Amino acid sequence: MGIYQLTGRVQHYVWGGKDYLPALLGIKKETEQYYAEWWLGAHVSAPSMLEMEGEAISLLEFLAKNPTALGEKSVSKFGTELPYLLKILDVAKPLSIQLHPTKKQAEVGFAQENAQGVALTDPTRTYKDNNHKPEMMIALSDFWLLHGFKTKAAMLATLNARPSLQPLAAKLAQQAIHAFYADIMQADQAQLAQWLLPIIDENQAKYAANQLEPTNPDYWVLYTMEAMAISPSKLDAGLVCFYLFNIVHLREGEGIFQDAGIPHAYLRGQNIELMACSDNVIRGGLTPKHVDIQALLAIIDCREVVPEIIPVAPTQQAYITYQTPAQDFSLSRFRYQVGQTQSCEAQSAQILLVMKGKVTLSQGTTVLALQQGQSAFIESETKYDITGLEDGYCVIAALP
Numbered sequence: 001m002g003i004y005q006l007t008g009r010v011q012h013y014v015w016g017g018k019d020y021l022p023a024l025l026g027i028k029k030e031t032e033q034y035y036a037e038w039w040l041g042a043h044v045s046a047p048s049m050l051e052m053e054g055e056a057i058s059l060l061e062f063l064a065k066n067p068t069a070l071g072e073k074s075v076s077k078f079g080t081e082l083p084y085l086l087k088i089l090d091v092a093k094p095l096s097i098q099l100h101p102t103k104k105q106a107e108v109g110f111a112q113e114n115a116q117g118v119a120l121t122d123p124t125r126t127y128k129d130n131n132h133k134p135e136m137m138i139a140l141s142d143f144w145l146l147h148g149f150k151t152k153a154a155m156l157a158t159l160n161a162r163p164s165l166q167p168l169a170a171k172l173a174q175q176a177i178h179a180f181y182a183d184i185m186q187a188d189q190a191q192l193a194q195w196l197l198p199i200i201d202e203n204q205a206k207y208a209a210n211q212l213e214p215t216n217p218d219y220w221v222l223y224t225m226e227a228m229a230i231s232p233s234k235l236d237a238g239l240v241c242f243y244l245f246n247i248v249h250l251r252e253g254e255g256i257f258q259d260a261g262i263p264h265a266y267l268r269g270q271n272i273e274l275m276a277c278s279d280n281v282i283r284g285g286l287t288p289k290h291v292d293i294q295a296l297l298a299i300i301d302c303r304e305v306v307p308e309i310i311p312v313a314p315t316q317q318a319y320i321t322y323q324t325p326a327q328d329f330s331l332s333r334f335r336y337q338v339g340q341t342q343s344c345e346a347q348s349a350q351i352l353l354v355m356k357g358k359v360t361l362s363q364g365t366t367v368l369a370l371q372q373g374q375s376a377f378i379e380s381e382t383k384y385d386i387t388g389l390e391d392g393y394c395v396i397a398a399l400p
């Protein structure tokens with residue numbers, strides 16, 4: 001039983017913004033540096049650092065020495081690793097279209113690539129570990145993303161509304177979504193140009209004059225080409241996906257869950273993300289990274305999706321847990337006021353991150369004062385109190 005101050009790690013991916021994370025976390029900002037993600041967890045590639053008796057030790061090392069910190073239920077289900085990874089993202093430029101495997105697919109894929117002798121560091125490697133990666137997110141701003149295939153009827157309407165895409169609508173009317181999508185992803189440059197260049201030409205001036213709405217897929221084609229410096233002579237099949245996938249707009253506080261196989265792409269905004277501890281990403285365009293079309297087609301879930309939005313947590317309720325189907329993690333939000341104390345008991349290892357205001361966490365004689373951007377690791381079976389020092393809220397990652 002115990003509580004410890006925890007410090008995450010920044011990932012400087014080039015799609016990240018420059019200001020949001022340094023301001024939220026109160027960290028020093030270097031000029032010309034990108035701040036894309038803040039990781040809190042024990043992933044081998046960037047474990048958080050835990051403060052113990054005045055010394056910093058990686059959470060990974062700490063858990064190896066103290067597996068009981070995870071709790072019995074967690075160890076029996078997920079082994080001696082922290083099952084989840086908590087992140088804050090600042091999406092300044094669109095991320096690749098991607099999906100994540102099921103647990104079974106990850107186990108098979110990981111074993112296959114090991115057997116083939118593909119090194120873990122090989123850029124063409126698809127499976128980095130044997131875990132699935134369901135993920136949930138809560139928007140910290142207006143947030144835009146692609147999420148799953150639209151209904152066939154909605155896709156047909158979108159395609160038919162654009163003369164250069166009408167041949168695609170005719171094809172889709174005859175084909176199952178999987179075969180239809182497979183053909184698009186394997187289309188050559190001449191074909192992509194036939195579909196997309198008329199749309200680009202027609203909308204360029206409107207886009208530049210701010211006359212396209214972000215609910216319109218044409219907007220995102222032009223936005224992405226600009227943000228990712230995609231040349232009209234080197235079009236990406238991923239651009240066609242703006243006409244096939246749901247364009248979802250989340251308002252601050254709303255969220256969404258991405259299940260295995262569902263194609264998705266974060267387009268713009270900031271969010272809190274909580275996922276199973278894995279790095280298995282199968283990419284489907286809009287990326288300079290390795291795209292393995294066969295691996296993608298083997299596991300993509302072509303289900304017609306009507307997005308289910310996780311509603312904003314009611315402000316009058318101090319403590320709420322967001323509802324998702326995930327077994328590997330759950331996210332709670334605790335809203336506090338000055339002087340207010342909430343007693344908590346961790347049923348599994350927890351990571352608490354102060355998003356706004358200031359609190360003290362106390363357990364026995366240990367007292368941690370945490371301000372916005374700071375976080376703590378809480379061992380399983382720890383009883384502790386959170387007291388507000390300044391109005392605000394924190395999020396808590398745990399097992400459900």
Ligand SMILES: [Zn+2]
Nearest residue numbers: 098135258264
């Ligand atoms: Zn993802």
